Amino acid sequence: MVQVKVFDCEHEKDLExxxxxxxxxxxxxxxxxxxxxxxxxxxxxxxxIYCFSALVMYRK
Known part of the structure; x- marks a missing residue:
């Protein structure tokens, strides 16, 4: 099954x-x-204001 995880941070280091x-x-x-x-x-x-986000797609 394919899943996604979304991350949203105000600072790029926090997102990292x-x-x-x-x-x-x-x-x-x-x-x-x-x-x-x-x-x-x-x-x-x-x-x-900056918004840094990432979407990780992975298999569960």
Whole structure:
């Protein structure tokens, strides 16, 4: 069965840690693919907000 796990963090290092922690528990031959996305937004006070996300596809 194919499964997905979605990660969403405000900082790229947090995303890296979360994904690496998940992958450390996953057998290497079970990994199918990883998709990565970054979104940037500017709030009314002109502060820039980033959203780093990853989708891991794997076999269960």
């Amino acid at each position: 840690e979360d994904v690496n922690q998940f992958l450390s528990r996953l057998e290497e031959d079970k990994l199918i693919d990883i998709k990565f996305h970054v979104a940037a937004m500017t709030e009314e006070n002109e502060e820039q």
